[in-house]
Amino acid sequence: MRRAGQHGANAPASYNWPMQSCHDIAIVGGGASAVLASLQFLRRARQPLQLAMLAPDPQPGRGVAYSTRRPEHLLNVPAGRMSALAERPDDLVEWLATEPDHAGIDRHELASRFIARRDYARYLAARLEQARAASPARLEQVQARVLALHAQDGHWRLETTAGPVLARRVLLAAGNAARPLPARGATTLSGPALLQAWDYEAVAALDPDSDVAVVGTGLSMADVLVSLEAGGHRGRIHLLSRHALLPLAHAGGHHGVDPELDVASLHPLPLRARLRRLRAQARDARDRGLPWQAVMEALRPHGHALWQSLPPAEQRRFLRHGMRWWDIHRHRLAPEVAARLEQLRAQGRLHLHRARLDLVVSGSRCVRLSARRADGSELCLDVDHIINATGMETRIQAMRNPLLEQLLGTGLARPGGHGMGLDSDPAGRVVDAAGQARDGLRVIGSLRIGQEWETIAVPDLRLQAAAIAGDWLG
Numbered sequence: 001m002r003r004a005g006q007h008g009a010n011a012p013a014s015y016n017w018p019m020q021s022c023h024d025i026a027i028v029g030g031g032a033s034a035v036l037a038s039l040q041f042l043r044r045a046r047q048p049l050q051l052a053m054l055a056p057d058p059q060p061g062r063g064v065a066y067s068t069r070r071p072e073h074l075l076n077v078p079a080g081r082m083s084a085l086a087e088r089p090d091d092l093v094e095w096l097a098t099e100p101d102h103a104g105i106d107r108h109e110l111a112s113r114f115i116a117r118r119d120y121a122r123y124l125a126a127r128l129e130q131a132r133a134a135s136p137a138r139l140e141q142v143q144a145r146v147l148a149l150h151a152q153d154g155h156w157r158l159e160t161t162a163g164p165v166l167a168r169r170v171l172l173a174a175g176n177a178a179r180p181l182p183a184r185g186a187t188t189l190s191g192p193a194l195l196q197a198w199d200y201e202a203v204a205a206l207d208p209d210s211d212v213a214v215v216g217t218g219l220s221m222a223d224v225l226v227s228l229e230a231g232g233h234r235g236r237i238h239l240l241s242r243h244a245l246l247p248l249a250h251a252g253g254h255h256g257v258d259p260e261l262d263v264a265s266l267h268p269l270p271l272r273a274r275l276r277r278l279r280a281q282a283r284d285a286r287d288r289g290l291p292w293q294a295v296m297e298a299l300r301p302h303g304h305a306l307w308q309s310l311p312p313a314e315q316r317r318f319l320r321h322g323m324r325w326w327d328i329h330r331h332r333l334a335p336e337v338a339a340r341l342e343q344l345r346a347q348g349r350l351h352l353h354r355a356r357l358d359l360v361v362s363g364s365r366c367v368r369l370s371a372r373r374a375d376g377s378e379l380c381l382d383v384d385h386i387i388n389a390t391g392m393e394t395r396i397q398a399m400r401n402p403l404l405e406q407l408l409g410t411g412l413a414r415p416g417g418h419g420m421g422l423d424s425d426p427a428g429r430v431v432d433a434a435g436q437a438r439d440g441l442r443v444i445g446s447l448r449i450g451q452e453w454e455t456i457a458v459p460d461l462r463l464q465a466a467a468i469a470g471d472w473l474g
Contacts (some may be wrong), residue, residue: 003110010344022166023050025472026158028146028403029173031063033445033461035124036084037171038131038139040469043085045137049473052167054142054160061124064176064392066117068200072226073117074334076219076456078250080111082120084127086462095123097343098463101398114250121183146404149441156440171471172422172430172443176392176456177399181215183369185358189386193367194360197389203227206385210235213369213381215357216389217241218327221335224387225350229340237350238381240371243324244354247331261298269307271317274306287435296329303454312417319418330454355379360386392456394420394449412441416450424448442468 025041027034034053038060041051053060057067075082083091095108097181099119100370102110103395144162149170151157151323158165165343180186186194195202197220204227206212212228214221217239228237229255239246261281266274278299284290299306310318318326333341355371367386393399396408396415404422407413411433416423422443424430429437448455455464 021050022155022168023052023140024167024173025049025054025169026054026156026165026167026191027171027173028054028158029063029175029445030057030060030141031173031175031347032061032124032458033065033175033465034173035065036169036442036458036461037062037127037173037468038128039084040465041473042128042131042135042137042139042223042347044473045135046473048135049137051139051239052142053135053164053346054144054158054165055169056143056145058141058143058163059121060127060128060141061121063470064178064198066121066124067198068223069118070200070204070230071116071118071225072230072337073200073223074337075117075120076113076114076332076334076460078111078116079113080385082458084462086459086466091127092120092123095126102123109348114336115348123394127401149403151412169440171443172441172447174401174404176446177271177401178388179390179393180398181357181360182390183215183360184390185362186445189360189362189367190384193362195385197221197224197387200227203387204231206231208233208235210384211238211366211382212236212385212387213238213240213367214387214389215240216391217352218389218391219247219331219333220389222247222341222392224389225344226340227339229344235384237344238353238383239350240353240355240357240369240379240381242354242356244352246325246341246352247333247338249327249335250332251293252335257291258297259288259294259466261295263299263302263306264403266306271310271314271322275322284383291453292329293332296332296409300330300454300459304452304460305327307453308451316418325395330462352382352464353379392446394446396421416448416451420450421447424451425450427471428464440470444468 027037030053037051043302078095079092083089085091093107096110097107146158146159146160148159149156156167156170178198191202203224208231214224221239239468259281266277281295285292285295355373357371359370361368367383368381369381369383369386373379396419397402413430414423414433424443425437428442428444429439430441430443431437445461446456452461
């Protein structure tokens with residue numbers, strides 16, 4: 001077996017077994033947050049370092065969001081705001097300008113485009129390889145799933161499906177986990193009766209004449225609909241959720257003027273008063289000729305502070321009553337995707353139901369779905385396929401992740417606020433069961449949701465990555 005030191009310092013490599021030497025930093029995960037962190041470590045390294053990225057998928061940067069190969073799946077943010085590097089905000093646009101599909105297009109036009117997510121995955125991979133080639137640090141890709149983590153003689157021992165890995169520091173970049181279908185009988189169903197919205201190719205391959213029920217009406221639902229449309233789907237499509245709220249669209253064009261938003265004045269206010277103040281801000285923006293989306297954009301950088309300034313009781317009230325309304329305004333669709341959904345609704349192709357799913361039963365010819373409407377009446381649907389588009393799981397103990405379960409069980413970590421994600425301090429240091437934060441064990445991305453709420457978008461991830469790399473490498 002070859003050891004890490006037997007290769008050139010910058011040669012990219014991917015192995016099916018772990019390196020035997022002790023790595024300086026082990027990154028658990030291979031999605032966007034892992035790549036953003038790796039970029040920062042590689043770019044900031046001033047001396048040889050041993051880095052390891054441990055993930056089942058050998059292709060870094062894909063994760064859940066960017067694993068799709070479907071051209072109709074677009075970013076939900078314009079390219080001009082999706083640079084992997086906070087210090088180089090035009091980096092994605094510069095990369096796009098070198099690609100044949102975008103050659104000759106004005107940079108301003110490129111910055112305003114909502115590009116395919118598969119192209120964003122290629123961008124992340126390209127920038128990672130460039131950083132590898134230019135860095136004195138060495139990044140090994142270990143194709144394995146991490147099952148457990150133990151403190152050992154001042155280091156960390158990672159137990160993986162390919163054997164043990166040693167590291168001085170560990171960054172948890174586990175990414176998103178799918179929420180299970182919230183219904184009795186769901187565990188008795190299997191594909192193709194029950195599909196996950198993130199199983200992109202299986203959704204696209206459905207019989208065009210089949211009847212489909214999509215449970216959940218957020219961004220994952222939009223992915224499902226555009227894939228069905230791209231495949232010439234002709235059957236009935238039922239959309240089901242407790243609120244029956246559909247994602248809203250980004251405003252077209254560039255408004256050029258920022259709304260006057262006094263964020264500091266929101267901090268002392270309770271939740272209801274904050275919402276009233278924001279509605280008033282949206283009306284003021286409208287009077288100035290600005291779309292309400294401009295208010296949300298001005299608010300976006302302050303999401304962490306606004307969440308943390310709410311008392312726990314007010315946070316719980318938001319999670320119960322305000323979260324879905326926040327999501328449809330904050331996490332918006334590309335205008336062209338929103339237009340496709342509106343077209344499907346205008347054609348009568350979509351049947352939107354406001355109801356809470358209760359039971360699913362597989363029959364010989366179809367799947368029966370039973371749900372309860374707000375007025376107490378029962379909704380029954382017979383469909384060929386149910387597609388789970390309920391989004392990502394935030395409850396740490398429901399993620400079915402062996403590593404996270406082990407960390408909780410051994411007291412190396414504890415759940416974050418309201419049981420969401422892992423508890424961590426503002427620097428991302430994981431807080432253990434005794435309330436102690438460990439500098440050598442940090443977390444990035446969605447697992448920080450309990451403390452920061454807004455923690456899954458690339459602008460948030462790249463700032464977290466830069467801060468952690470700055471602390472660890474200077």
